Amino acid sequence: MRVLLPSFSGLLTLALLGSVASLNADVALSTTGPISSISNEKVHVKITLTGDASLTYHAPTYSSKEFWRSKSKPNDPPHFVDWLSDDGCWVGLFLASADTGPYTGKVIDKMDVPLLKTVPVRWFDFPGTCRPGATFETAFSMDSKVREDYFVAVFEGGYSSPVEIGRSQKIIISDKHSPGHVHLTRYQSTDKVLVSFNSAFPVQQYVQFGSLPGLYKSTVPCSATAAPQRSDFQDVPANSSGYVDLGYTHRADITIPPSSSPVYYRVGSDSLGWSTESSFKPPLPPSADLPTSVVLLADYGVTYDDGSKYHWLEPDARNNTRHIAAMISEIDLVFTPGDLAYSTGYTSKWDKYSTQIEPIASRVFFQTGKGNHEQDCEHPPSNGDTPVHYLGDDSGGECGLAADFKLKMPTEGSGNEGNGEVTEAEGYYSLDSGAAHFVMLNTEVASNPGTDQYNWLVADLEGVNREVTPWVVVMGHRQMWDAQMGDEYLQEFEHVLLEYKVDVAVWGHVHYGERTCPMYKGLCVTEKDEAGYDGTIHLIVGNGGQGLSEFPAWRDFDEVQIHEWGFSRLDVVNGTHLVIEMYGDSPMEEEAPLRDRHVIVRDFPRV
Ligand SMILES: *[C@@H]1O[C@H](CO)[C@@H](O)[C@H](O)[C@H]1NC(C)=O
Ligand SMILES: *[C@@H]1O[C@H](CO)[C@@H](O)[C@H](O)[C@H]1NC(C)=O
Ligand SMILES: *[C@@H]1O[C@H](CO)[C@@H](O)[C@H](O)[C@H]1NC(C)=O
Ligand SMILES: [Fe+2]
Numbered sequence: 106m107r108v109l110l111p112s113f114s115g116l117l118t119l120a121l122l123g124s125v126a127s128l129n130a131d132v133a134l135s136t137t138g139p140i141s142s143i144s145n146e147k148v149h150v151k152i153t154l155t156g157d158a159s160l161t162y163h164a165p166t167y168s169s170k171e172f173w174r175s176k177s178k179p180n181d182p183p184h185f186v187d188w189l190s191d192d193g194c195w196v197g198l199f200l201a202s203a204d205t206g207p208y209t210g211k212v213i214d215k216m217d218v219p220l221l222k223t224v225p226v227r228w229f230d231f232p233g234t235c236r237p238g239a240t241f242e243t244a245f246s247m248d249s250k251v252r253e254d255y256f257v258a259v260f261e262g263g264y265s266s267p268v269e270i271g272r273s274q275k276i277i278i279s280d281k282h283s284p285g286h287v288h289l290t291r292y293q294s295t296d297k298v299l300v301s302f303n304s305a306f307p308v309q310q311y312v313q314f315g316s317l318p319g320l321y322k323s324t325v326p327c328s329a330t331a332a333p334q335r336s337d338f339q340d341v342p343a344n345s346s347g348y349v350d351l352g353y354t355h356r357a358d359i360t361i362p363p364s365s366s367p368v369y370y371r372v373g374s375d376s377l378g379w380s381t382e383s384s385f386k387p388p389l390p391p392s393a394d395l396p397t398s399v400v401l402l403a404d405y406g407v408t409y410d411d412g413s414k415y416h417w418l419e420p421d422a423r424n425n426t427r428h429i430a431a432m433i434s435e436i437d438l439v440f441t442p443g444d445l446a447y448s449t450g451y452t453s454k455w456d457k458y459s460t461q462i463e464p465i466a467s468r469v470f471f472q473t474g475k476g477n478h479e480q481d482c483e484h485p486p487s488n489g490d491t492p493v494h495y496l497g498d499d500s501g502g503e504c505g506l507a508a509d510f511k512l513k514m515p516t517e518g519s520g521n522e523g524n525g526e527v528t529e530a531e532g533y534y535s536l537d538s539g540a541a542h543f544v545m546l547n548t549e550v551a552s553n554p555g556t557d558q559y560n561w562l563v564a565d566l567e568g569v570n571r572e573v574t575p576w577v578v579v580m581g582h583r584q585m586w587d588a589q590m591g592d593e594y595l596q597e598f599e600h601v602l603l604e605y606k607v608d609v610a611v612w613g614h615v616h617y618g619e620r621t622c623p624m625y626k627g628l629c630v631t632e633k634d635e636a637g638y639d640g641t642i643h644l645i646v647g648n649g650g651q652g653l654s655e656f657p658a659w660r661d662f663d664e665v666q667i668h669e670w671g672f673s674r675l676d677v678v679n680g681t682h683l684v685i686e687m688y689g690d691s692p693m694e695e696e697a698p699l700r701d702r703h704v705i706v707r708d709f710p711r712v
Pocket of ligand 2: 679
């Protein structure tokens, strides 16, 4: 007898099935030899169910979660995610260490299925019925860099009482120990760059670099940091069914000579192997004469290439990834203010995220901020006095630990460089690139007047020399203003934006694109100072990949609403011109369609 969990009421129908004991699955795999997870190889799976044909099985029923239809493309089909009911069969891809025994812990959300001791990395549902004689063929693409082998297992009992009925032999990953997830991070200082990557072991690894391809004059040893362990996480699913060991992050600061020519580099070691070579343009120093271009997107997530299901779903995140990668030679930095991988305690998603962004993050500086899905939790780590502002279970028990492990961001800002007040856990920082000063706030910790973050922001903006960086951009995850009126708590520091003449404020968290007029306290500002400053334009860039939010009515301060996936771009042309571009979605093979272009013009020098 299967028990219907209270949290599924209204979602799943109670199944009245015969005995499960007599259903078996034969799982045949075909691959093209040892799999290398970062290539595009696929594992083909063929499953045949055998057992007692006299048993009656129900056809699976589905409960659907709808992704919002794009209002700008009303004829496109809406995106649906089907969650299988109690009586269906499904096939999951598991890391070798997974335990497919029944889950017995606390269930906090209907999305925490399938209820196993270790959830699959991802899975496919059997179409049609789940009964003897049925066959099912599918293919998993090996599209994320992992540190373990895999296996495939077949279950009946749907998502709420799954029972394993067959399992494949191991899928051997040939490059599992080699380095991957290569990531460049900038500091305020322009003569050093942080290079990070991931591997299976804490053996000594290196960054090698030089000014010519293939000729590495410098070799810098890396430090190795172990991933948070299961017991470091304080809540489900990160401490239970969602946990996977994320290996080691290797990091080194490399010092680059002042030059504008590209730096060629690779990472790894003779013992574990070397990455392929990549290159990047050195950080742009602050200067009103230097144009700079940055990409902005939030609420991003991951897309597996095979169309399988996984926790949370961002089926078009890969379109944005591809479109950004296509314009990478024009870009200096990517800023993603929060809701990055949507790992939310299902930590294998960090492996896919880091693999997905590598074509971008190994070539330009990829700067992140923290969102609720990285940080918010009921039991914040006690490694600092960081006052978490929004409690809740949005990070699935990660409490920022997994994000800090994967994505170390700078701790200093130009306003107070070296005073040691900003801790890594607080996660806010600033840096200059060409004619612009960029600030990344952490909206998940306190920011109202009197708090550390507020004082830091004021000191940082006070320290900006507008003759050098005439443009100032402030970013954070939760929106201070948007068409739903924004967040009153964040509005408590809005006066700082006006006082320091912040040009653009960039937010995510709500899943659409939006641009406002220059505004203050909910009203458009039309008066300008002598240099042409009126107010802060608020940009929402939360259309990075997660299911789109329904757009509320237009507000008086709205100038553009973009109800489709996409990303935005700021091009600082010179001291007088800044261009905001907002892109929409399109097939990966095509160019991203430009939906809006807006130019801000001011005098230079400012006043
Ligand atoms: C995970 O955290 C929850 C909430 O703190 C706790 O009840 C549960 O026992 C933990 N599970 C494990 C396996 O530690
Ligand atoms: C800045 O760039 C704009 C657009 O290209 C140009 O029209 C303007 O003259 C430039 N301003 C200065 C001060 O060079
Ligand atoms: C994303 O790209 C895929 C593959 O090219 C395409 O089928 C899909 O329609 C694209 N999504 C959107 C929202 O344009
Ligand atoms: Fe969010």
